[in-house]
Amino acid sequence: MGRSDSPRSCQNCTACCDGWLRITIQGQAVYPGKKCPFSTGTGCSDYPNRPIQPCRQFDCGWLIKGSPLPDWMRPDTAKVIVLFNELVFSGIPIDVAVPVGRRIPPRALQWLKYFAERERRVLIYSEQIVANKSFTGEQSIAAFGPPELSRFMPEIIENYISKNM
Ligand code: SF4
Ligand code: SF4
Numbered sequence: 001m002g003r004s005d006s007p008r009s010c011q012n013c014t015a016c017c018d019g020w021l022r023i024t025i026q027g028q029a030v031y032p033g034k035k036c037p038f039s040t041g042t043g044c045s046d047y048p049n050r051p052i053q054p055c056r057q058f059d060c061g062w063l064i065k066g067s068p069l070p071d072w073m074r075p076d077t078a079k080v081i082v083l084f085n086e087l088v089f090s091g092i093p094i095d096v097a098v099p100v101g102r103r104i105p106p107r108a109l110q111w112l113k114y115f116a117e118r119e120r121r122v123l124i125y126s127e128q129i130v131a132n133k134s135f136t137g138e139q140s141i142a143a144f145g146p147p148e149l150s151r152f153m154p155e156i157i158e159n160y161i162s163k164n165m
Contacts, residue, residue: 001050001058008063012042015075015100016058023054032128032135059083061095068115075100078108087163089122089156092149096160097125102135113144120146122153124160139165 001016016023017039023030030036038046050056061082062069075081079100087094097104097112104112104125116123122145129138141161143153 001044001055001060006063006065008067010043010060010063011074013074013076014039014041014043015081016060017044018100020081020098020100021054025051025055031137070111073108073111078105080104080108080112082112086124087156087160089152089159092120092122092145094122094124094156094160097123099125099127101128102130103127116145117147122149122156124157141165 001010014035017030018035018041019030019032021030023036025036025038028037035041036044038044038050044050044055060075061067061084062074064084069082072078073080073082081098081100083096083098085093086096095112095116097109104127109125112123112125115121122143124141124143126139126141129136129140141157143157143160145153145156
């Protein structure tokens with residue numbers, strides 16, 4: 001997916017096309033275990049005709065201009081998709097991190113937590129719930145932020161869930 005004004009390019013990444021974000025493409029739901037029918041695993045088979053929503057307007061946190069994410073955090077290799085500024089709580093920006101797979105690997109999650117603390121932001125992150133070796137479509141949600149905001153985390157999670165799930 002991704003906008004075309006970025007200095008980075010998706011290269012072989014198709015993380016946002018492969019079911020880790022809940023999207024609908026041409027009326028077909030895309031979810032864990034069911035990727036977009038146009039995803040080849042290394043690109044989009046109908047890229048010139050990809051829809052405006054969600055594909056062309058997707059603000060991938062790694063791809064956006066001025067992204068603070070390092071090169072190694074490309075979503076297919078770091079196994080996390082980051083969406084910056086998804087919400088705001090009392091003036092504090094909230095970023096959302098979605099695993100590419102079951103859960104966000106420790107190195108990437110550590111980086112994101114460090115960033116949230118240093119920049120005084122809140123990070124909401126999720127883990128796919130698996131039962132009988134299959135994705136259930138359910139997720140567990142956690143939040144992390146500067147210590148002075150820790151008492152607000154349950155409220156922030158509740159607010160996120162009510163708007164997104
Ligand atoms: S997750 Fe980001 S880098 Fe990967 S294909 Fe989507 S827009 Fe491109
Ligand atoms: S249409 Fe192409 S860019 Fe859009 S989700 Fe499907 S594979 Fe990705």
